[in-house]
Amino acid sequence: MAAERNGASIRNIAEVPWREFPNHFGGALSKPLVMPETVGSRHLDYRISLYQPMAHVARHKHLVQEQIYHVLEGEGLMEIAGESKVVRKHDVIFLPPGVEHAISNSGLVDLVFLVITSPVSDEATPA
Template identity: 35%
Template sequence: MITAKKSLAPYRTKDGSLIRELLHPDHQAVKNQSLAEATVPPGVTTHLHRHLQSEEIYHITQGEGVMRLGNEEFPVEAGDSILIPPGTAHAIRNRGTDDLLILCCCAPAYRHEDTELLE
């Protein structure tokens, strides 16, 4: 199975980022997780939020930002990976001049209903 990124329409998630679902149970044969690419433009911060069920992994593929994870904030850049346990508040700010691109892997798969906005 292959998914061509250019064939996928982006949409906004509850946290405000622009997402392309690369693999998701609603559209492909994957069963227990989802993989998406998020785009955060320069100067933009996603809404502080948490997922009650999903464990999430962010892998930064382009750009630089500041990650908020619980009460901690730290810089991130291309090549970094961040584990976000279920129930953990998180947000990310693009502090660079180019789009911040993030591969987001969720298990179980991402659902709007599992996202709780905190701000």
């Protein structure tokens, strides 16, 4: 259970269930640690992901969201704009809006990484 006060919260990662989000396949699991639905965040989506060998997310891009991937364990392939590169522990990937990308576990052990996304919604704001 999250300890909360004035909108602030403390959660232990073990309290958050694993989920397989849409367009994630083969054991591509995430724990939504900070999201509007979990803690009421307005600007951040922060999750830890664990992809089993051969797990992947479908190629996609975001309209307005920026993302950071921080690899903690394992190795896999990160596809950015049609080019694939091996990513492994301590690699940090920044993805600006509009860049097509995908990540897959091409290694022998679980691929574990953090994903930070802002803003929380990918809808364009009216000008």
